[in-house]
Amino acid sequence: MTIAATAGRTAINPRAAVLAYLAVSGIVLLLMMLLGLTMRLAQAQWIDVSPDFFYVVMTMHGAGMVGIAGLCSAAVMWHFVRRHVPVSTAVFLTNLVFFLIGAVLILGAGFIGGFGAAWTFLFPLPAHSGGLWSVNAAAAYLVGLIFIGVGFLLLHLDIARGILSVYGGLGAALGVKQAFGLAHGEEGPPPAVTASTMALIANILGILVGAAVLIISLVNLYVPSFTFNALAAKNLIYYFGHTFINVTIYMAVIAVYEILPIYAHRAWKTNWAFYLAWVLSTVFVLTVYTHHLLMDFAMPTWTLVAGQVISWLSGLPVLLVTAFGTLTVVYRSGLRWNPAAALVFLGVAGWAIGVIPAIADGTIAVNSVMHNTQWVPGHFHTYLLLGMVAMVLGFMTYLTNPQSRYGVAWLGYWLYLLGGVVFVLAFLSAGSASVPRRYAVHVAQWLPYDRIGSIGAACAIAGVLILIVRFFVGMRTAASAQDPSG
Amino acid sequence: MTRGFPVLLAFVLSIGIGTLAFETDGFRVVTSAGARQLSIERAPQGVPDAQLVDQDGTPFTLADYKGRPVLIDFIYTRCPTICTALGDDFARLRQLMGGTRAHAAIDLLSISFDPTDNRAALRLYGDRFGAKAPRWRIAAAADQRARAALLHSFGVVVIPDGLGGFIHNDAVYVVDAQGRLARILDSDAPDRLLAAAVQVAAP
Amino acid sequence: MNARLLAAATGSWLVLWLPPIRHTLESDMVLHMAVQVPLLIMLGVLVAVVARDREPRWLADADWLGIPGIVAVVLGTSFWMLPRALDQAVSDPWADLIKFLSLPLLVGVPLGLSWRRMPPLGRAFIWANFIPKLGAIGGLYLGAPTRLCAYYRLDQQELAGWTLIAIAVALGMTWFFAAFVGWTPSCAKQSPRRSGGFLIAAVGGN
Numbered sequence: 001m002t003i004a005a006t007a008g009r010t011a012i013n014p015r016a017a018v019l020a021y022l023a024v025s026g027i028v029l030l031l032m033m034l035l036g037l038t039m040r041l042a043q044a045q046w047i048d049v050s051p052d053f054f055y056v057v058m059t060m061h062g063a064g065m066v067g068i069a070g071l072c073s074a075a076v077m078w079h080f081v082r083r084h085v086p087v088s089t090a091v092f093l094t095n096l097v098f099f100l101i102g103a104v105l106i107l108g109a110g111f112i113g114g115f116g117a118a119w120t121f122l123f124p125l126p127a128h129s130g131g132l133w134s135v136n137a138a139a140a141y142l143v144g145l146i147f148i149g150v151g152f153l154l155l156h157l158d159i160a161r162g163i164l165s166v167y168g169g170l171g172a173a174l175g176v177k178q179a180f181g182l183a184h185g186e187e188g189p190p191p192a193v194t195a196s197t198m199a200l201i202a203n204i205l206g207i208l209v210g211a212a213v214l215i216i217s218l219v220n221l222y223v224p225s226f227t228f229n230a231l232a233a234k235n236l237i238y239y240f241g242h243t244f245i246n247v248t249i250y251m252a253v254i255a256v257y258e259i260l261p262i263y264a265h266r267a268w269k270t271n272w273a274f275y276l277a278w279v280l281s282t283v284f285v286l287t288v289y290t291h292h293l294l295m296d297f298a299m300p301t302w303t304l305v306a307g308q309v310i311s312w313l314s315g316l317p318v319l320l321v322t323a324f325g326t327l328t329v330v331y332r333s334g335l336r337w338n339p340a341a342a343l344v345f346l347g348v349a350g351w352a353i354g355v356i357p358a359i360a361d362g363t364i365a366v367n368s369v370m371h372n373t374q375w376v377p378g379h380f381h382t383y384l385l386l387g388m389v390a391m392v393l394g395f396m397t398y399l400t401n402p403q404s405r406y407g408v409a410w411l412g413y414w415l416y417l418l419g420g421v422v423f424v425l426a427f428l429s430a431g432s433a434s435v436p437r438r439y440a441v442h443v444a445q446w447l448p449y450d451r452i453g454s455i456g457a458a459c460a461i462a463g464v465l466i467l468i469v470r471f472f473v474g475m476r477t478a479a480s481a482q483d484p485s486g
Numbered sequence: 487m488t489r490g491f492p493v494l495l496a497f498v499l500s501i502g503i504g505t506l507a508f509e510t511d512g513f514r515v516v517t518s519a520g521a522r523q524l525s526i527e528r529a530p531q532g533v534p535d536a537q538l539v540d541q542d543g544t545p546f547t548l549a550d551y552k553g554r555p556v557l558i559d560f561i562y563t564r565c566p567t568i569c570t571a572l573g574d575d576f577a578r579l580r581q582l583m584g585g586t587r588a589h590a591a592i593d594l595l596s597i598s599f600d601p602t603d604n605r606a607a608l609r610l611y612g613d614r615f616g617a618k619a620p621r622w623r624i625a626a627a628a629d630q631r632a633r634a635a636l637l638h639s640f641g642v643v644v645i646p647d648g649l650g651g652f653i654h655n656d657a658v659y660v661v662d663a664q665g666r667l668a669r670i671l672d673s674d675a676p677d678r679l680l681a682a683a684v685q686v687a688a689p
Numbered sequence: 690m691n692a693r694l695l696a697a698a699t700g701s702w703l704v705l706w707l708p709p710i711r712h713t714l715e716s717d718m719v720l721h722m723a724v725q726v727p728l729l730i731m732l733g734v735l736v737a738v739v740a741r742d743r744e745p746r747w748l749a750d751a752d753w754l755g756i757p758g759i760v761a762v763v764l765g766t767s768f769w770m771l772p773r774a775l776d777q778a779v780s781d782p783w784a785d786l787i788k789f790l791s792l793p794l795l796v797g798v799p800l801g802l803s804w805r806r807m808p809p810l811g812r813a814f815i816w817a818n819f820i821p822k823l824g825a826i827g828g829l830y831l832g833a834p835t836r837l838c839a840y841y842r843l844d845q846q847e848l849a850g851w852t853l854i855a856i857a858v859a860l861g862m863t864w865f866f867a868a869f870v871g872w873t874p875s876c877a878k879q880s881p882r883r884s885g886g887f888l889i890a891a892v893g894g895n
């Protein structure tokens with residue numbers, strides 16, 4: 001069965017489905033950024049926000065961003081992997097519907113039920129509200145998470161099925177043979193397939209682990225005499241959550257592999273090093289979660305050391321081959337820069353730069369000092385806001401490409417880039433000045449960081465707003481159009 | 487897909503979920519102990535008129551308690567673990583009850599299910615915790631029939647622990663002033679146990 | 690051939706019902722949950738494989754994509770994972786008879802009939818549900834403060850918990866490994882109809 005035939009069978013236009021994902025993502029992304037700005041403004045003491053409300057906003061910002069990051073990067077992955085393997089548009093849309101149902105349940109639990117155990121639903125917190133929220137609110141929250149998990153599970157399983165039907169095995173799709181020089185000249189899988197394979201391996205295993213904890217939490221909620229080792233539950237939850245957010249960048253990076261070559265008129269060259277990097281990162285990303293537990297002295301020492309080494313290395317292989325590949329594609333290619341190409345290029349840069357403080361944070365000596373400072377939001381905002389989000393914005397710009405509006409897109413690009421840099425630098429320098437993270441109320445000598453950060457954030461949001469409005473304007477024609485070819 | 491599909495699916499779902507709901511008393515219990523607790527709470531149940539003998543050799547039946555609520559646990563005197571804890575809890579209960587008059591109206595009864603427990607063994611167990619009949623009796627069933635009737639009606643399951651001893655329920659049973667089994671309490675800290683018992687037995 | 694297989698299934702059922710064997714398998718929680726119950730389900734699957742050609746047309750049509758059948762399997766296995774149900778099976782021969790009939794007929798047979806009707810995505814999804822559920826129940830057995838089954842000791846319960854977790858991890862790893870190297874039994878690819886390969890085919894995830 002050819003891919004065209006599969007696509008022809010389904011009544012739903014796959015492009016329209018991708019655009020629907022991006023439209024939802026664009027709106028939620030903006031709203032969540034406004035929540036982020038609210039926090040910064042509150043810390044800067046430019047607006048008055050009660051500490052209680054600050055933490056509600058923080059929970060919503062964290063949970064919403066993690067969820068939407070998964071959703072929009074899944075759209076990038078699906079759009080490109082569909083060129084190589086047969087996948088189902090119906091399943092893709094089912095995921096979107098489940099995501100929205102789950103989001104409604106979670107929001108209901110939060111705003112109507114008053115559930116506030118933070119997005120990590122740390123066991124056994126849901127059951128111990130001290131009367132703040134009801135069992136049903138906690139259950140709605142957990143069921144919402146189950147909906148989202150089931151949606152993503154179906155999507156990943158369907159892509160796995162498609163990949164297996166073309167490549168036979170996940171190992172082959174990852175390029176294991178090519179990685180170890182056993183391919184004898186046989187051409188390796190396209191980068192989009194390799195990256196998708198890694199993403200789905202990590203996410204499926206992560207979701208299975210998460211599902212087990214969710215079931216236990218639900219049973220515990222209704223039959224409290226069933227308990228579970230809290231540390232084990234915490235480990236499992238971090239495994240699930242950290243894998244999920246980690247994988248978004250590996251899905252989004254497919255945009256770089258597919259979009260840059262089009263504008264540079266040069267193929268993305270894959271070699272053994274490329275495949276080896278993905279194989280290594282697959283192994284690493286599955287174990288990296290331990291670095292979240294560095295603050296847990298209850299863990300045996302060897303796991304701390306292993307976690308440190310692994311977290312130090314995990315994304316590095318893929319990052320290196322991607323950065324190197326990006327430079328070779330771009331270097332002297334005569335690429336005529338446009339906002340789409342510039343955004344995905346920025347994504348690679350943001351990711352690379354964001355990983356440097358992450359590595360510093362992953363080493364134990366720094367960790368005990370830095371882990372609870374704004375250094376941490378500094379590093380993850382660098383590679384999420386200026387890395388992952390940049391790749392997705394690039395993808396959105398690429399899909400809705402009318403050249404006539406490049407001018408306004410460039411304006412959005414520069415506002416977003418400059419504002420974003422100022423915003424993350426404010427976090428990082430505050431972190432090195434030991435400003436703690438997750439503080440609603442800041443003392444006077446921290447205010448300069450907060451104020452500069454707020455200005456940067458406002459700028460960045462204005463830029464993103466321009467890019468997203470431009471996306472919505474171009475969306476109508478994009479549904480029926482072809483992908484641009486350069 | 488045929489028209490039969492929704493019908494079959496609805497059939498399977500309703501039968502399946504119905505059976506699950508039935509087995510879990512409407513998704514409230516998953517264990518047999520929990521189910522029994524719930525059914526007793528809803529509908530207190532009579533207790534058998536079985537003949538018992540206490541540590542002083544005095545014969546009695548549960549019917550003799552009519553008018554006075556009684557807390558019952560099931561033990562065997564050689565038991566190194568649960569029954570020692572239960573004994574401590576009951577002793578503490580007596581102390582707590584000593585203070586107020588209302589509480590003193592509740593009697594305690596520890597029933598041994600071990601046929602090898604003779605009067606000397608019962609007495610020894612009682613002395614360990616300062617139990618004095620009739621306010622706190624350590625008793626055994628007079629014969630095999632009475633023992634079976636008691637275990638059955640209280641829902642006590644006794645299985646060998648593989649080390650020559652037994653494993654058994656560690657719940658505390660509340661028989662109210664009307665002589666009905668009114669509540670099965672999870673063993674708990676004595677003060678909370680007492681509060682719960684008072685609430686059921688002497689409202 | 691078919692008649693012989695059917696006779697073998699019935700014979701094995703009777704052997705399992707023989708009091709010495711039945712009581713031995715039920716005397717221990719692990720044997721009960723991880724040996725007797727799966728064996729009874731397998732017998733039903735065997736019956737389904739043998740009697741497949743005689744399946745009434747309306748049933749095959751109504752069992753769209755195998756969904757009603759697999760729902761029966763999920764609900765039936767959930768039922769016999771309840772500690773209370775296990776207790777009843779141990780203490781009451783009638784309840785045990787219900788178990789001996791319902792596991793082969795209401796779980797095994799639907800599994801054998803419906804599995805091959807399910808699309809690959811559906812099969813994978815069922816695995817992805819079954820594995821964490823098994824692990825979660827194992828975890829709950831470990832974490833329960835008291836005995837859940839009146840007829841089993843705490844150490845048996847703990848062993849049963851670890852056994853379930855071990856099975857879940859082993860299944861998950863097999864599944865992953867099979868998908869990684871692309872191992873799909875040939876019988877599954879061509880015609881799951883002819884052989885009993887659907888059980889193994891499931892592991893391939895496609």
Ligand code: HEM
Binds near residue numbers: 040058061066381439
């Ligand atoms: C302009 C955009 C953004 C602004 C202004 C912003 C602002 C903030 C602020 C002020 C905090 C709290 C820092 C503290 O601990 O003191 C925070 C936390 C966080 N942000 Fe953002 N953010 C933005 C974009 C993003 C993006 C794009 C993501 C992910 C895709 C993200 C994910 C998170 C997460 C996960 C937290 C941690 C919440 C917690 O500590 O529980 N943010 N953000």
